[in-house]
Amino acid sequence: MSGVKVTILGSGTCVPSLTRSACAILIETEHAKILFDLGAGTMRKLLEAGIRITEISHLVFSHFHPDHTGEFVSFLFALKYAGLPKRKQSLIIAGSQGLCEFYSKLHSAYGRWIEPDPSAIEFVEMSNCNCEYISFGQFDIESCPVNHIESSLGYRLTTAEGISVVYSGDTDYCDSLVRLAHGADLFVCESAFPDHLKVKGHLTPSLAGRVAADAGVSHLILTHFYPECESVDLEGQCRRTYSGTLTLAYDLLSVELPIR
DSSP states (O other): OOSEEEEEEEOOOSSOOSSOOSSEEEEEOSSOEEEEOOOTTHHHHHHHTTOOGGGOOEEEOSOOOHHHHTTHHHHHHHHTOTTSOOOSSOEEEEEETTHHHHHHHHHHHHGGGGOOOGGGEEEEEEOSSSOEEEEOSSEEEEEEEOSSSTTOEEEEEEETTOOEEEEOOSOOSOHHHHHHHTTOSEEEEEOOSOGGGOOTTSOOHHHHHHHHHHHTOSEEEEEOOOGGGTTSOHHHHHTTTOOSEEEEOOTTEEEEEOOO
């Protein structure tokens, strides 16, 4: 693969939907497949996108709410199935401080059924308080705390060729997200509710557009839609604040970013 491919695996929320799975996006580079969040329905969407779970090289959680982590147990359990192709490298699982404790509590409930080979998984915890920069060789990830819950992080992935993709996770408007998204090639941003139904800790289309405009983003994808969004002109609301390239997410939407 030349460049980066971003696929929205889940554009929905905790609310069951026949058309939208819970939160998950996949970023594919030449040498890695990075899964951000793992809400209900993600593994099926991966298969529909032509990806086996053993191909995932990195799993990154934005925070620990169930609609972003709900299929984590099933994912770990499935990795133990002997009929799957063997992994070629360790799976890196990353998230904010508390990730290891989160897994430990799941292990207390499920025991060996979600216990991988110790050499097959590596946990990486990032700061809940400060922005942090980690290099994974072929790409780098910068994390920054955002305004949702204590464990919430936004992420910026940058390839060796300089292609940048930012994922907001769940958040309200905050300066840290504007800084994180500055000049990004693609900004995948939550827009949970319409403008007139604003909820604390979440963005609306015009607020997401404001973040993108303030950050000088080239392409904005709105995602994480609650049912209240389905009958509203989300694009019109976003256009009040953002004039760049705009896409409304749906499950299995893919965007390719070529090397410049």
